[in-house]
Amino acid sequence: MAVEERFNKVIHKVLERVVPRLDERVRVLKKVEEARSIVERKFRTFDPNIRVSVEGSVAKDTWLSGDVDADIFVSYPNTYDKSEIGKITISFVKKTFGKNRCIERYAEHPYVTVRLDGTISADVVPCFRVMDNRWMSATDRTPYHTAFIKERFNEELCNEARLLKRYMKGVGVYGAEIKVGGFSGYLAELLVYHFGGFREVLNAFSSFKPPFLIDFSASYTREEALTIFNGPLVVVDPTDRARNVASAVRDDTLWQFVMSSRDFLRAPSLRFFYPREISPPSKRELLKLLRSFQMCPLVVFMKTWERKPDILWGQMYKLERRLISRLEFDGFEVVTSKSWSDEDKYVAIAIILTSCAIPPGELKRGPEIFRSSSNNFLDKYQHSTRRIYGPFTRDGRLYVLRKRKHSDVVHFLRAIKSDEEFLRGLPVSARRCIRDANFLIGFECASLAGISGCAVFLKKLLLGKPPWKV
Amino acid sequence: MAVEERFNKVIHKVLERVVPRLDERVRVLKKVEEARSIVERKFRTFDPNIRVSVEGSVAKDTWLSGDVDADIFVSYPNTYDKSEIGKITISFVKKTFGKNRCIERYAEHPYVTVRLDGTISADVVPCFRVMDNRWMSATDRTPYHTAFIKERFNEELCNEARLLKRYMKGVGVYGAEIKVGGFSGYLAELLVYHFGGFREVLNAFSSFKPPFLIDFSASYTREEALTIFNGPLVVVDPTDRARNVASAVRDDTLWQFVMSSRDFLRAPSLRFFYPREISPPSKRELLKLLRSFQMCPLVVFMKTWERKPDILWGQMYKLERRLISRLEFDGFEVVTSKSWSDEDKYVAIAIILTSCAIPPGELKRGPEIFRSSSNNFLDKYQHSTRRIYGPFTRDGRLYVLRKRKHSDVVHFLRAIKSDEEFLRGLPVSARRCIRDANFLIGFECASLAGISGCAVFLKKLLLGKPPWKV
Structure with missing residues (x-):
C-alpha cells in the first residue's frame, strides 16, 4: 500500500474513534452544563459577581471521545485575595457534591476534580476575571484561550485538533505539566490553526529546525521575539504577547515529537495513536x-x-x-x-x-610538563593519600593515578x-x-x-x- | 645540615669516585694509545691517507673513573664509498685483535667494540675526514667536537663535566641513543661550558622554560634559530650551525632531568649519582x-x-x-x-x-538533536548489529550504546x-x-x-x- 493510502486509512480509523457521536456528545454536554449550573447557583448566594463557565476542550469541542476532561472555571473579581480563591472554591465544591466525589489537586494552582458520573469528571478551577492582560494567577488566561479557539475553529479544525491530541498522547508528548514537559491542548490547537491541519503540523515538525517561531500576536519582529523568548520552539500567545505557549515543552519531548513525525510520515500506523499497552511484567x-x-x-x-x-x-x-x-x-x-x-x-x-x-584508580590528567603549574601538580599529588601511582609523564603531560572515592x-x-x-x-x-x-x-x-x-x-x-x- | 653544606659534601664524595687517579689515568691512556697505534699501523700499509685518532671522553679527559668508553676513530678520505668504510674497519680490526675480542655494533652507523683488557674496551669507529662542514656520515663531526672541548676545558671544567655525566647516568637521562633519548656526553660538556659548572647547569634546568636556546654558533637571531630548530631544548652545535646537539633529547627525558634538578637542589644526596640498585625480584x-x-x-x-x-x-x-x-x-x-x-x-x-x-557497551555521543546530522546518526545506529541500547536523547544530544570490539x-x-x-x-x-x-x-x-x-x-x-x- 502506498504511504498516502495508508495515511488516509489510519486517519480515518482514528477519527472514528476520537470524534464523539451524537449520543455521547449530548450526554457529556448535558452533564457538564448541569454541573456548571449547580456550581453557579451555589456561588450566586455567596457573591453574585462570581461567574462560573465551562472552558477547555469541552467548550471548544476538541475533546476526545471516551476521554473527557471537562473544565469548569470559577471566575472571581479581582477584589479577592490570591491565596483565598483556591480554598473558597474547594470548600464550596466539596459541600456541593460531597467529599467522596471530590479529589483535591495541586498543579501550578489548587483545584478540585469532581466525579460527575461513572465516566465523566470535571476539574473545577478558580481564576480571576481580569481585563487587558492584567493576569493575577496562572489560570486567568484560560477563558481567553477558549474564546480565541471557539471563534476560529469549525468542525473540521476541531477534528484535526482531536487527531493531533490523540497522536501526541500516543507518542507521549501531550501535557504541559512538569511530569511530561510536553504540549498543552491549547498549544496543539494553535498549531492546527497555524498550519491548517494534523498532517501539516507533522510535516512542519518532521523538518523542525530551531529556533522555530510562530507569533500569533504579530507584534514582534523575528529578532525581537527570539531575544525575548528562549528555547527551540516559540509560540507567542495570541491572547498574551508576553507569553510563550510552548515554554513548558522540554527539548527531549520536542525531539520525541519530531522523531515520531518523521517515522509516522514514512510509515503511518495506528501504533502512533494507540501504542501497544505494556502489561506488568512478572x-x-x-x-x-x-x-x-x-x-x-x-x-x-x-x-x-x-x-x-x-x-x-x-x-x-x-x-x-x-x-x-x-x-x-x-x-x-x-x-x-x-x-x-x-x-x-x-x-x-x-x-x-x-x-x-569501576577501576579503583582514576587517571588524573595534569598540566603539560613545561608549564609552571606542573610544580603545583607534583606538590599536590606526590604525598597525597589518594595517590596510587605516579605522578608520571606521558606525551608531554603529567599524570597521576589517584584513588576514587567509590x-x-x-x-x-x-x-x-x-x-x-x-x-x-x-x-x-x-x-x-x-x-x-x-x-x-x-x-x-x-x-x-x-x-x-x-x-x-x-x-x-x-x-x-x-x-x-x- | 644546611643544603649548601650537604651539596658540597655530596659533590666532594662524587668527585672522589669519578676523577681517575694518576695510576688509572696512566694505565688507560697507555692502553688506548697502544691500541690506536696498532690500528694505525695496520691501516698505514693499506692506505697511508687513513688517519687513526683517539676521540671522545678519553681524548677530552672527561671520562669517569672505572667507566672508560674509549673511542678510536678511523678517518677515511672522502674518496671512499659510504657503504664500504664500515666493512673495511670491522674486517681490519677483527684481523688485528682477533675475532674473540671484538663485538660488531650498529647504532646509527656500524662500528666494533674491542676488549683491550679486563676493564678497558674501545669502540673503533669509521668516519670521513671532511672539511668545511661537508659531512658525509653521522660520525664525521666527532673529531671537531673533541677539538672544540679540548681547546676550552681546563682541569676544573673536566671535573664539572664528570660530575654532570655521572649525575645524568644516575637519574637515567644520559645517552643520545634511541633507547634513552637523552643527553650525549658532548651535550653535557657543552652545557657545563655554557653555564660554567655542574651546579649552574642544574640551577638552569631546575627552572627550565621552553623554548630554551643556546646558540654556540652565534649566527642566528633567537627567532631564526627557533624557526629552524624545533623542540623545547635547542643547543646549536659550535662546529655545525645546521645541527641541534639536543635533538635526540625526548620530552620525558628532559622533564626527568628538570624534575631531578629541582629535587636535588632542595635535598642533595648521593642517590642521584648512584641510585639504589634494584635486585632481581623472586x-x-x-x-x-x-x-x-x-x-x-x-x-x-x-x-x-x-x-x-x-x-x-x-x-x-x-x-x-x-x-x-x-x-x-x-x-x-x-x-x-x-x-x-x-x-x-x-x-x-x-x-x-x-x-x-571494560563494560561491553560503549556510550557513543551523537550530534545535538536539532542538527540535521541527527538523522544520519539515527539511520546509522537504529538497525546496527552493534547497537545495544538506543539511540536515545540526553541533555539535547543523541546517544547510543554500542557493543565494543573487545x-x-x-x-x-x-x-x-x-x-x-x-x-x-x-x-x-x-x-x-x-x-x-x-x-x-x-x-x-x-x-x-x-x-x-x-x-x-x-x-x-x-x-x-x-x-x-x-
Missing part, C-alpha cells in the same frame, strides 16, 4: 530481561513525600539530575535515566550505568544516603524518604514486580524503545 | 607486588628480532605506541607503558591499564596477534616474534622472575618511582 519476566541486559540498572525506590504532582515531579527530576551528576563526578558512566511515580504512594528513579563497578555503586549509594551536601535544598520529608530508600541494583530490580506501575516503567526503560516501536 | 616478591597493585599490568614478552640496538629500540617504541593507541581506541584506559630489551635475546613491552576488563584485554591481545593492519610496516622477523609472543596479564607477569633483567624492569615499573627515589 518477576520471572523482569529477571529474564535483566539477565540479557548488558548494562547495570539501578533503581532508587522511595515512599512519596509530596501530594502536589508538579512539586513532586519537580523535586524528583532535581534528584535525578543530582544523582547523575554525582555519579559522573565520581567516575561512573551514566547511559540514561528516568523517573516514575504513581503520584500516590511511591517514587522511583531509575538510572542505567554501563557498569556497576569504585562500586553499592558503596556510592550507601554514602549518598547520609551526605548532607547531596541532600541540601530538599525538604525534610524528602530527605527522610531518601534515607529510607530502597536501592536496587542489577537483578535486585526484579523485586519491583510487586509494584505493577513501577514494573511497567522499568520494563519500558529496559526495552528502551519509543512508544510507537514497542 | 617470583614470590613479584607476586606480592602484583597483589597490592591496584591496576592491570600486561607484558608482551617476545624473542628479539633485530641485532642493531637503535633499530630494535626504534621498532619497539613504535610497537609500544601502536599497542597503546589501539588499546585506547578500543576503550581501554592506559595508565603508562615502558619497553625493555637485553639487546640480545628478549624484548618486552609492559603496559599498565586501570582495568583488564571488552577484555585477553580477547584484545588474541585478536591483535593476527591483525594485518596492526602489524603493517613491521619487518617480517618482528611480525613472527609478535605472533609467537607471550602475553602476560596481571599475576601471570610473575613468571618473568626467570628473566632477571626483565624482572628488574617490571619491578621498577610497578614501583613507579624515579631512580633517585627508589
Whole structure:
C-alpha cells in the first residue's frame, strides 16, 4: 500500500474513534452544563459577581471521545485575595457534591476534580476575571484561550485538533505539566490553526529546525521575539504577547515529537495513536530481561513525600539530575535515566550505568610538563593519600593515578544516603524518604514486580524503545 | 645540615669516585694509545691517507673513573664509498685483535667494540675526514667536537663535566641513543661550558622554560634559530650551525632531568649519582607486588628480532605506541607503558591499564538533536548489529550504546596477534616474534622472575618511582 493510502486509512480509523457521536456528545454536554449550573447557583448566594463557565476542550469541542476532561472555571473579581480563591472554591465544591466525589489537586494552582458520573469528571478551577492582560494567577488566561479557539475553529479544525491530541498522547508528548514537559491542548490547537491541519503540523515538525517561531500576536519582529523568548520552539500567545505557549515543552519531548513525525510520515500506523499497552511484567519476566541486559540498572525506590504532582515531579527530576551528576563526578558512566511515580504512594528513579563497578584508580590528567603549574601538580599529588601511582609523564603531560572515592555503586549509594551536601535544598520529608530508600541494583530490580506501575516503567526503560516501536 | 653544606659534601664524595687517579689515568691512556697505534699501523700499509685518532671522553679527559668508553676513530678520505668504510674497519680490526675480542655494533652507523683488557674496551669507529662542514656520515663531526672541548676545558671544567655525566647516568637521562633519548656526553660538556659548572647547569634546568636556546654558533637571531630548530631544548652545535646537539633529547627525558634538578637542589644526596640498585625480584616478591597493585599490568614478552640496538629500540617504541593507541581506541584506559630489551635475546613491552576488563557497551555521543546530522546518526545506529541500547536523547544530544570490539584485554591481545593492519610496516622477523609472543596479564607477569633483567624492569615499573627515589 502506498504511504498516502495508508495515511488516509489510519486517519480515518482514528477519527472514528476520537470524534464523539451524537449520543455521547449530548450526554457529556448535558452533564457538564448541569454541573456548571449547580456550581453557579451555589456561588450566586455567596457573591453574585462570581461567574462560573465551562472552558477547555469541552467548550471548544476538541475533546476526545471516551476521554473527557471537562473544565469548569470559577471566575472571581479581582477584589479577592490570591491565596483565598483556591480554598473558597474547594470548600464550596466539596459541600456541593460531597467529599467522596471530590479529589483535591495541586498543579501550578489548587483545584478540585469532581466525579460527575461513572465516566465523566470535571476539574473545577478558580481564576480571576481580569481585563487587558492584567493576569493575577496562572489560570486567568484560560477563558481567553477558549474564546480565541471557539471563534476560529469549525468542525473540521476541531477534528484535526482531536487527531493531533490523540497522536501526541500516543507518542507521549501531550501535557504541559512538569511530569511530561510536553504540549498543552491549547498549544496543539494553535498549531492546527497555524498550519491548517494534523498532517501539516507533522510535516512542519518532521523538518523542525530551531529556533522555530510562530507569533500569533504579530507584534514582534523575528529578532525581537527570539531575544525575548528562549528555547527551540516559540509560540507567542495570541491572547498574551508576553507569553510563550510552548515554554513548558522540554527539548527531549520536542525531539520525541519530531522523531515520531518523521517515522509516522514514512510509515503511518495506528501504533502512533494507540501504542501497544505494556502489561506488568512478572518477576520471572523482569529477571529474564535483566539477565540479557548488558548494562547495570539501578533503581532508587522511595515512599512519596509530596501530594502536589508538579512539586513532586519537580523535586524528583532535581534528584535525578543530582544523582547523575554525582555519579559522573565520581567516575561512573551514566547511559540514561528516568523517573516514575504513581503520584500516590511511591517514587522511583531509575538510572542505567554501563557498569556497576569501576577501576579503583582514576587517571588524573595534569598540566603539560613545561608549564609552571606542573610544580603545583607534583606538590599536590606526590604525598597525597589518594595517590596510587605516579605522578608520571606521558606525551608531554603529567599524570597521576589517584584513588576514587567509590569504585562500586553499592558503596556510592550507601554514602549518598547520609551526605548532607547531596541532600541540601530538599525538604525534610524528602530527605527522610531518601534515607529510607530502597536501592536496587542489577537483578535486585526484579523485586519491583510487586509494584505493577513501577514494573511497567522499568520494563519500558529496559526495552528502551519509543512508544510507537514497542 | 644546611643544603649548601650537604651539596658540597655530596659533590666532594662524587668527585672522589669519578676523577681517575694518576695510576688509572696512566694505565688507560697507555692502553688506548697502544691500541690506536696498532690500528694505525695496520691501516698505514693499506692506505697511508687513513688517519687513526683517539676521540671522545678519553681524548677530552672527561671520562669517569672505572667507566672508560674509549673511542678510536678511523678517518677515511672522502674518496671512499659510504657503504664500504664500515666493512673495511670491522674486517681490519677483527684481523688485528682477533675475532674473540671484538663485538660488531650498529647504532646509527656500524662500528666494533674491542676488549683491550679486563676493564678497558674501545669502540673503533669509521668516519670521513671532511672539511668545511661537508659531512658525509653521522660520525664525521666527532673529531671537531673533541677539538672544540679540548681547546676550552681546563682541569676544573673536566671535573664539572664528570660530575654532570655521572649525575645524568644516575637519574637515567644520559645517552643520545634511541633507547634513552637523552643527553650525549658532548651535550653535557657543552652545557657545563655554557653555564660554567655542574651546579649552574642544574640551577638552569631546575627552572627550565621552553623554548630554551643556546646558540654556540652565534649566527642566528633567537627567532631564526627557533624557526629552524624545533623542540623545547635547542643547543646549536659550535662546529655545525645546521645541527641541534639536543635533538635526540625526548620530552620525558628532559622533564626527568628538570624534575631531578629541582629535587636535588632542595635535598642533595648521593642517590642521584648512584641510585639504589634494584635486585632481581623472586617470583614470590613479584607476586606480592602484583597483589597490592591496584591496576592491570600486561607484558608482551617476545624473542628479539633485530641485532642493531637503535633499530630494535626504534621498532619497539613504535610497537609500544601502536599497542597503546589501539588499546585506547578500543576503550581501554592506559595508565603508562615502558619497553625493555637485553639487546640480545628478549624484548618486552609492559603496559599498565586501570582495568583488564571494560563494560561491553560503549556510550557513543551523537550530534545535538536539532542538527540535521541527527538523522544520519539515527539511520546509522537504529538497525546496527552493534547497537545495544538506543539511540536515545540526553541533555539535547543523541546517544547510543554500542557493543565494543573487545571488552577484555585477553580477547584484545588474541585478536591483535593476527591483525594485518596492526602489524603493517613491521619487518617480517618482528611480525613472527609478535605472533609467537607471550602475553602476560596481571599475576601471570610473575613468571618473568626467570628473566632477571626483565624482572628488574617490571619491578621498577610497578614501583613507579624515579631512580633517585627508589
